[in-house]
Each structure stands twice: as structure tokens, then as C-alpha cells.
Amino acid sequence: MTNFKVGIIGAGPSGLAMLRAFESEQKKGNPVPEIKCFEKQDNWGGMWNYTWRTGVGKYGEPLHGSMYKYLWSNGPKECLEFADYSFTEHFGQPISSFPPREVLFDYIQGRIKKSKARDFIQFNTVARWVDYLEDKKQFRVIFDDLVKNETFEEIFDYLVVGTGHFSTPNLPYFKGIENFPGAVMHAHDFRGADQFIDQKVLLIGSSYSAEDIGVQCYKHGAKSITISYRTSSIGSKWPEGIKEKELVTHFEGSTAFFKDGHSEDFDAVIFCTGYQHKLPFLPDNLRLKSKNCLYPNHLYKGVIFNDNERLIYLGMQDQYYTFNMFDTQAWFARDYILGRVSLPSKEERTADINKWMAYEKSTVTGADHVDFQTDYIKELISLTDYPPFDLDKVADMFKQWLHDKEVNILNYRDQVFTSVVDGTEASIHHTPWMKEMDDSLERYLDEVTLDDEELMKVNNY
Amino acid sequence: MTNFKVGIIGAGPSGLAMLRAFESEQKKGNPVPEIKCFEKQDNWGGMWNYTWRTGVGKYGEPLHGSMYKYLWSNGPKECLEFADYSFTEHFGQPISSFPPREVLFDYIQGRIKKSKARDFIQFNTVARWVDYLEDKKQFRVIFDDLVKNETFEEIFDYLVVGTGHFSTPNLPYFKGIENFPGAVMHAHDFRGADQFIDQKVLLIGSSYSAEDIGVQCYKHGAKSITISYRTSSIGSKWPEGIKEKELVTHFEGSTAFFKDGHSEDFDAVIFCTGYQHKLPFLPDNLRLKSKNCLYPNHLYKGVIFNDNERLIYLGMQDQYYTFNMFDTQAWFARDYILGRVSLPSKEERTADINKWMAYEKSTVTGADHVDFQTDYIKELISLTDYPPFDLDKVADMFKQWLHDKEVNILNYRDQVFTSVVDGTEASIHHTPWMKEMDDSLERYLDEVTLDDEELMKVNNY
Numbered sequence A, B: 001m002t003n004f005k006v007g008i009i010g011a012g013p014s015g016l017a018m019l020r021a022f023e024s025e026q027k028k029g030n031p032v033p034e035i036k037c038f039e040k041q042d043n044w045g046g047m048w049n050y051t052w053r054t055g056v057g058k059y060g061e062p063l064h065g066s067m068y069k070y071l072w073s074n075g076p077k078e079c080l081e082f083a084d085y086s087f088t089e090h091f092g093q094p095i096s097s098f099p100p101r102e103v104l105f106d107y108i109q110g111r112i113k114k115s116k117a118r119d120f121i122q123f124n125t126v127a128r129w130v131d132y133l134e135d136k137k138q139f140r141v142i143f144d145d146l147v148k149n150e151t152f153e154e155i156f157d158y159l160v161v162g163t164g165h166f167s168t169p170n171l172p173y174f175k176g177i178e179n180f181p182g183a184v185m186h187a188h189d190f191r192g193a194d195q196f197i198d199q200k201v202l203l204i205g206s207s208y209s210a211e212d213i214g215v216q217c218y219k220h221g222a223k224s225i226t227i228s229y230r231t232s233s234i235g236s237k238w239p240e241g242i243k244e245k246e247l248v249t250h251f252e253g254s255t256a257f258f259k260d261g262h263s264e265d266f267d268a269v270i271f272c273t274g275y276q277h278k279l280p281f282l283p284d285n286l287r288l289k290s291k292n293c294l295y296p297n298h299l300y301k302g303v304i305f306n307d308n309e310r311l312i313y314l315g316m317q318d319q320y321y322t323f324n325m326f327d328t329q330a331w332f333a334r335d336y337i338l339g340r341v342s343l344p345s346k347e348e349r350t351a352d353i354n355k356w357m358a359y360e361k362s363t364v365t366g367a368d369h370v371d372f373q374t375d376y377i378k379e380l381i382s383l384t385d386y387p388p389f390d391l392d393k394v395a396d397m398f399k400q401w402l403h404d405k406e407v408n409i410l411n412y413r414d415q416v417f418t419s420v421v422d423g424t425e426a427s428i429h430h431t432p433w434m435k436e437m438d439d440s441l442e443r444y445l446d447e448v449t450l451d452d453e454e455l456m457k458v459n460n461y
Helices: A013-027 A087-091 A101-113 A208-219 A323-337 A346-361 A366-382 A391-407 A441-445 A452-458 B013-027 B087-091 B101-113 B208-219 B323-337 B346-362 B366-382 B391-407 B441-445 B452-458
Strands: A005-009 A034-038 A125-133 A138-145 A150-156 A158-161 A183-186 A200-204 A224-228 A242-245 A248-252 A255-258 A263-265 A268-271 A311-313 B005-009 B034-038 B125-133 B138-145 B150-156 B158-161 B183-186 B200-204 B224-228 B242-245 B248-252 B255-258 B263-265 B268-271 B311-313
Touching: A005 A013, A005 A138, A005 A150, A013 A034, A013 A101, A013 A323, A034 A125, A087 A101, A101 A441, A125 B125, A138 A158, A200 A208, A200 A263, A208 A224, A208 A242, A311 A323, A323 A366, A346 A366, A366 A391, B005 B013, B005 B138, B005 B150, B013 B034, B013 B101, B013 B323, B034 B125, B087 B101, B101 B441, B138 B158, B200 B208, B200 B263, B208 B224, B208 B242, B311 B323, B323 B366, B346 B366, B366 B391
Parallel strands: A005 A034, A005 A158, A158 A311, A183 A268, A200 A224, A200 A268, A224 A242, B005 B034, B005 B158, B158 B311, B183 B268, B200 B224, B200 B268, B224 B242
Antiparallel strands: A125 A138, A138 A150, A248 A255, A255 A263, B125 B138, B138 B150, B248 B255, B255 B263
């Protein structure tokens, strides 16, 4: 039975994976339900759809994008590759293992452009409010057409939420920050390192944002980078010019004071303090409430909302795996919606969730986390017809990558890996990452190797 | 009859005026309806409640505040004075005519602190969605308790919307801006001039934000200020270091190109391109859609929504008058809600709205706009028991102020005016505005006059 309606909120990697999952089913000649997808931004790609704006978008909605100029993948592309669409299929040639944002965006688009997915997506449209109609087992969703400034209503039998959770800054207060004279921003609003050339930059936080923004600012000419951590340092072998410090206690003017008693003047402060799960359009009884973790509570198989079987969440986990995890989730969600997955009782689901949460609790190292998410995806794949791929090899690549970062945070992006999807060995990029100042697709695919002198010209350095 | 419920959204100057209007009625011993007010921020004062944050607030809601460090009133305080609570009553002494933000915030709080208004306000709570229940003539409002991350529902017979319209940036795109290397922000996210010391700053826009941010950056040490206007220049007698240019056509790297063919390099771009009326929590049939103007369409007497008599809007106009206008609107709204104002037919209301809109259309100069808003407020006062004050004198002060700004944009804030509420002549501030770098309440009320040398010390200049 497919005479029902599925609503998808968000056309980022998760939402697109959902559309792709149904498409692959349709291609087999099987019937699929009516599908509509709604996207706040003016294009698909979610986070990968770069914007120069900060704060709120053109129509005043909180901005989705947290990416910046010069953002290069911080994990090997071989660890996120779609199992049904390899990088080599897309680019027609081997490329390096750590491509810049525009290149990954192109890849994401490549697969979906070949389908009719775009016809199912209404852009510039935000989900405003959802009511669950108990009697009909349906969702009444109010959308806001941002261009027309008009609201409208849609009814769905299943609702798929793929709105991401790296868009709403978590921004703690530090005493005196309100009087800091220089630029103060959250990583979410960081749009490029040039603004910080010759500046002493303080980053607060010790996760991916701090690590990458720190290295970016260093690469592009900041005078110094200080990374202030709360509980544990990143612990890379930092080059001269980057250092880690214990947590800031407070500010006086442009001076930051640290737990160890040390104080120092800065020109700018960037909060790399993470993101909140924020789902303002959902009422209490449908709203996922979670910190960033590998197995949020209340999601059976990480996907089906335990308090309402008609509600699906995609991509709400912290991520080692990304695109390929969203795919396996979407394939599972599709099969579930099509009635091929039989749902155990709520108690059994709760027990299953608890089992996974206990497993996550037992993890300690980065390698443990990789293994955890590998196991999670293995299970999802076992439940669907998503093309299997060698997950153990991918896990090994993740561990190699974790090691590479420890050895040299400045050149781990020059390492190469081999695709488990089609066996392609990544090429060595024509320019070492630390010398490559141009992150455009055009420059990336340019085969000419420039020598140092030419590079200086190209980069106006 | 007062056995009904009134919901107020927003505890800024408009929402507080509404609470105050009911309070003054209650003080007379008259019955008032049940009232609840909901405020997104953690304190009252709306725009005057300064925040160091930008983009979104602590809980990820679009940030209300557009104010910045060193913001001083850009209009005479005598033109916004509450008719029932003078500045002299609040401060116990005459003060200057152009106080800094913190001083005005203190004044706003002074009146309302004396009431029990705070008990009626639920802070950190945002209106998420409103349904109008036709059969019951009631509003079902979904609120989101941001601290608890929980939604809840309230039912009201009348809904008063006082959420302001200077919070959602209007941010147009200019070709090449995505590659501008320096800071790019909307005035909404400008938090102080220090960040721009020694920088060449480009401001796009020609209204109050551009004028004031330009002068602030000049005062605090920017290298140069260029103000780029679309249709007409501000036309002040700018000092050396500030200039006006025609509109930017596009950017290439850090270079801005202007309509007149000139091009120039900049370190930072601040968009002073105004704000949008944004009411995301209201459905189409209740949502006010308007550009910033003196008489938005669909509001009878600028207050009662013409398509739904139970819906009240406060403060949705462009503003010469501010606090006192919100007061007169709130007093009128209160009397209407209490059944003392008889509402003419919808056709008559539409005709009345059209009359005012035609009047606005006939205005040309700043003086015309002042006269328009003076006439509007005169009419509102004639319909209520708000304490009358000499509006013609206030209009004259506005016109004098417009003239003062033309003569010298750098010292118009040193001029003094006389209160029409209690006749107090403003004092001359102990320090000329251009030399006063400290905008704190403490410093402002300090009676000691410092000489230039001492000033240098105080300001670390």
C-alpha cells in the first residue's frame, strides 16, 4: 500500500538521501508513496550550500550554514562515499582524499541531479509548526513560503525530519566578554580566515571547529592562535604560532584570563563551543531533545521516533560517517515506511535503544567511537538493500586518519586513501594543503602543478 | 465585562506600555482582564536590553537586539518622554538631551518597576505559532519555553503583538560580496566601533543606522568611513574622514566598485540596509505585512488589525516619536479592549486607513514626517485619557533636531531641549559627545567635569 503521503523537511544530505532511497525503489518498478520535500534555503545541499551571510538568512530565518571559505573536508572522502555513486564515477578521474567544500558539494549534487528529486522539493520554505492529529494518525504541518511571506498547510502520513544539528550555536557566556573590543563570534558565523590576518585569535573549544578554524587562521596568516579547552586539550603537535591553554575564566577589555593564572591580550575571540539540537517547529511530544552524541535517546535504530512511529529523524547523530550513514538511515526509513520492516513493541524498542546507549557509554577513545558508528551502520545495512561496502576497511581508514592528525595536523590532508566502493586510489593533490590558498573546484581539478614562485603569484602572497 | 484574557507578545517598550496602560486603569479601581505577557529575551526592555551576542540568542532564536556599545540616543529625549513619568522624576535632576542607551534603559525600567508588571511577564519564552479559533473568537497560541525546551499552549480573547520591527535584517546581495575578505555584517550585528579602529569601513545604506554607525566609527578611530547610498545621500556636512558615495555596483576581492566608476579598497563592509517586518508565529490571515513606513496598511488607528478585530499591533510604525507613541497606542488599545471605543464597520475603518495612507504619501521632507506622526498621536490622545502634552512643541523640537544634524552631525547631541512634560530644561552634559568615550550610566551621571588631559587618561587614548 503506497497511497499515503510522506513529508520531508530539509534537502540537505539527509533529505536528499531520503529522496534518493525512494527513487532507487521506483527505478525497480515498485510503487512509492507521494513525497514532498521542503527546504529553507534556496538550494539543496544543506550545510554544503555555502552562504556569505551570517546570523539570519535573506528572509530572516536563522541561518543553516556553518561553513566557511577555505573549508576542506576534515575527514577522508573515502569514509563518506556513497556506496551507489563513487567519486570516480562523478569526477571521471581519481581525486585527492580531502577535497574542498565546493568539490564535495558538486559530488553530492552529482548523484541527485540524475534523478527527478528537484521536482519534489519546494525551496525557500520553512516548516513553521507541526500538529499531530491523533485520530487520523497524520501530521498537519504549517509551512512558510519565505519569498511570498505566506503560510500554508500540508497533511502527511509520515514525517521525515532531516534538518541537521550543526546550525544552532551553543554560545556560553564568559564574564567580561560583553566589553571585549574586537570581533566576537561563534564558529557558525566564521566565514573565512582573511579577516584575522595579523591578529591574535583566541578560540574557545576543543572539537573539530576549534581544530580546523585554528589551523585555517594559522595557514592564512593570523599572528597567533590560542585554543582554550574546558576538559581536555586537542593535543596535536602544534606548530609555533598555535598553542593550547586551559579554559578562559573571564575577560577584562581585550585581555583574557585563563584558569592557570596566565593572561593575554587578543584581537578576536571565536567560540567553537558546538551546536544545539534545535527543532522549533515541533511540539513537545514530537521534539527530539538531545546533546550531540552517537546515539541520541528516543530514536529506534537511530531513526524512528519512539514516541510516535510515524515520525522519522535522519542524521541526528554525531558523525564520523556522514553521507553514507544518512544513506543507510534513509534506506532503512524507506523500507520501514513501505511496510517491510516490522516494528517491535515500544518496550522492545526502548530496550534496543538502551542497549546502544549503554554501548556508547562504554566508548572512550576516538577509535572506540569509530567502531561504535561502524557497528551501527553495519546493522542498518543488514536490514536493507543498501549496497554493502567494506565497513571494516572504512573503520581502519578513520583510525589511520585519527593517527595522521596526531602526527601532523598541518599535512594530514595530503594523505591518500583507497575507495572501498570502487577500489580507486586517491591521487596526490597537485599542491600541498598548506600551500593551497585557492579552494575553488576549478583550481582543484586543475592538473597543472605550480611551483612555489607561481603559487605566490596565484595567491597574491 | 472583564472576564476575558489578553495575551501580550513582547515586553519591550510596546508590551510594557500595554501593561502600564492596564495598570493605570487598575489603580483607578477599575476591573481589568486577565493579562499574560511573554518575552523571548531574559529581561524586559526589548531593543534597549543590550546583548553582546550576534545572530541568534542563547537558545538559538533570532536575536532581537540591534543596539551597540557607545549607542547614544539619536533623538532628543524630550521627544520620547513618557507623559506620566518624566526624566526628572526618574533621575531626580536634569540630565542632558541625548543620553546613552543604558541611561534610557534605566528610565524605561523606572516607570514599570514601580508596578507589578514583572509578575505578568514570562521571560525566555517565544511565541511559536498562533491559530485563530473562529467559532470561539479566541487565539490558541503555542509558546516555547526556551529554558525548558518545552512547548505549551495558551488561549486568549485578545492578542497584542508588540514584537518590534527593527530586528530582522534586510540584507541585499551585491555581486562579489561572498569573496570580500574582511568583516561583512549587517548593522543588526554591529556591537561596537573598536573592531574597526584604523580600518577603512564601507557602510551601505543612508538611514539612521548608516549615519550613526558611521559617526561612531569615526569617533572611535576608524581610518575612513564611506557611506554608499541608493537613492539619496544623507547630505550632512561630513568631517574629513567621512564621505558619501553613490551605490556600490559590485565587489572584487576587497575592492568595491561604485556607480560613478570610482573604486576603492575596504577593510570591512557594514550593511545598513534596514529591517523587515517579520512575524513568523502568525498565520497568513493574521500577519501584518508591511515595509517600514509611518502608516502600515491594515491597521485601524495604526493599532487594530483590520481583518481581525481581536488582534492588536503596537509599534509597527516607523518612528520619530517612540515611547510616547507606544503609550498612546497602548492606552487606545486598552480602552478598545475594555469596550470603550466603538469600532466602525470594516469599510469605514478601511476608509480611515486609506485616508492616513494618502496623507503619508503626500509627505516629502523630514518635517512633513514629523507633522504626520504628530497628527497621528494627537488623534490617539484625543480618544483616550493618556495625559495630554504639548505635541506642537515636541514637533518643533524634532524639526530643530533635524536642523541641528544638518549643521553639525558631530555635535547635535550636545544641544539641549526643554521637557513638555514637566518644563525641565536639559542640562549640558559634562563632556562634549565627541570626547565622551564612556557610555556607562555611572559615568553619565558623574558630575565631575574632566579636562582634556584627564579625559585622555580615563579613555586610555
